[in-house]
Structure formats: structure tokens, C-alpha cells
Amino acid sequence: MSAQIIDGQAIADEIRTNIAAEVARFQAQFGYPPGLGVVLVGDNPASAQYVRMKRRACESAGMKSVGHILPASATQAEVEAAVKALNDDPTIHGILVQLPLPPHIDEPTILSMVSLEKDVDGFHPINIGRLAMKGREPLFTPATPTGCMVLLERMGAQLEGANAVVIGRSNIVGMPVALMLMKANATVTVCHSRTRDLPEIVRRADVVIAAIGRPNYVKGNWLKPGAIVIDVGTNQIDDPTAPRGYRYVGDVEVATAQEVAGAITKVPGGVGPMTITLLMQNTLKSAWRSVGATT
Secondary structure, rough: OOEEOOHHHHHHHHHHHHHHHHHHHHHHHHHOEEEEEEEOOOOOHHHHHHHHHHHHHHHHHEEEEEEEEEEEOOHHHHHHHHHHHHHHHHOOOOEEEOOOOOOOOOOHHHHHOOOHHHHHOEEEEEEHHHHHHOOOOOOOOOOOHHHHHHHHHHHHHHHHHHEEEEEEEOOOOOOHHHHHHHHHOEEEEEEEOOOOOOOHHHHHOOOEEOOOOOOEOOOHOOOOOOOEEOOOOOEEEOOOOOOOOEEOOOOOOHHOOOOOOOOOOOOOOOHHHHHHHHHHHHHHHOOOHOOOOOO
């Protein structure tokens, strides 16, 4: 068996074409574009690069993009002030606080400060709480988990009644995507660093979401033949043959997984482009909602 490669970039490009058309329609109707505000604290290279990618993607679609870039030494009050400024700006429809924040910043307080109506990254406690409750729907769902779900949908995954294993329990990916899979009526097992007999648990899964942040961690012989594998990991490893001396790999050992899985995402080019795209889509959704429209 040779797994089908899930090209997240191609799917994201298709969605972004539709987003750009909707942004143009919004601009023509109201005279200003949807706006995304970003708060970045510190000098983490991966976070800085990700913010640059998000801003470029928004601008290429015609969206307004505003950044509050603060040093790692920024105080709690300074970070709170940046969030408040974006909350108070009527031209900003979505706010992204880039995680992780430095250790001295109270992350829960910062995330709870983001206006619920502008929480396009879906991390406000109320949005997460609604995601966890039956019969409740959040205004927004987190971009990366939502990207995973869109990829599964595009692959025709039958989630109702399926066994799904999520490897990783972070607030950013693992827990939200597990909640979303449960809402789709999958039977979900959340695994983590203290899970016993992890390979045996993974072998029972029809769908595997790997989000543990360890390069090449999940091996092909852990997988059930034909399983759909969504690899969220983006790990930098040394590679003297690469132009920069390093390359990026996922949490799944792709060489062995391709021989067993039915489908697997590319890394890079799988979940990453979907994350940015769904963030843009949420910002557009917020813009329409701000003028009393749903589309």
C-alpha cells in the first residue's frame, strides 16, 4: 500500500481564492476590508515567522493586517494594553495572540481579555467551553484543529462511529481537536507522554491526529492499514544535505507510515497552510457578523 498524500496547500489555496472574493465583496459594500490584529511577545523565531506568514496571507487576500510586536521583556500591563487596543479598534475584526507567551505573562488572563466576537483563534474560555458542551456552539473554533477537520472532510473520512486517536493533549491542538472529533460522533482516545502501550492503542485507530511535537515519533508499524493520518507536527531536525543545514519533519515517520496508511498529510505543506487559511476565514466571518450579516 502507498498512502495518498494530502496536500493541504492545494486545499488551502482553493479556500483562499474564495476568501479573497468575499473580502473584495465586503470592501466594495462597506468601503473598508476585514482586519486581523496580531499580538506577538518575544523573539521566538518560529512564532515570528508564523506571524509574518499570517500577515502576508491576509494582505494577499486584501485583508488589513496590524501587528503589535512586543519584546520578551514586555510587562503584563503592556501585553494587556495591546489586546485592549485591538478590542477597541472597530476596523479590527479578529485578534490573534501568538502562543506561547513568555513565562512571566499570565496567558489565561490575556486570552480571556480578547473580545469574544474577535476571538478568531478560538481560545477564549467561553468559546472552548461551548466547544466542550453538547448542544452549544462556539462563535469560533481554533484554526489548527479546524484545519485538521477540514482535511478529514475533504478526504471523505467517515467519522461517525470511527475510532480516532489524538496523540497530544495541548490546549492549542490536542484537546480542541478531540472535542471536535467527539462532536462529529467519533469515538476518541486522547494519548500523551504517560499513555501506556501507545502503539497498540494507535493500531486500533481509523483516524490518527499526531500533535505531540516529537520528530518521527509515530512509526508505520503503529498504524492500522488504511488509516487516515493527520500530522500536525513541524519539527526542525539537522540535515547537512539541506541548503540551510536543517529540514522540517512531522511527528509521523513518513517513510514507514506511507506503506501502511490510506492517506497522510504532507509536512510541511499539510496542516500549516490550513491553519492560516482558517484564521483568515474566521476573520472574514467576524467581519460579516460585525455588520449584521452571516455571509
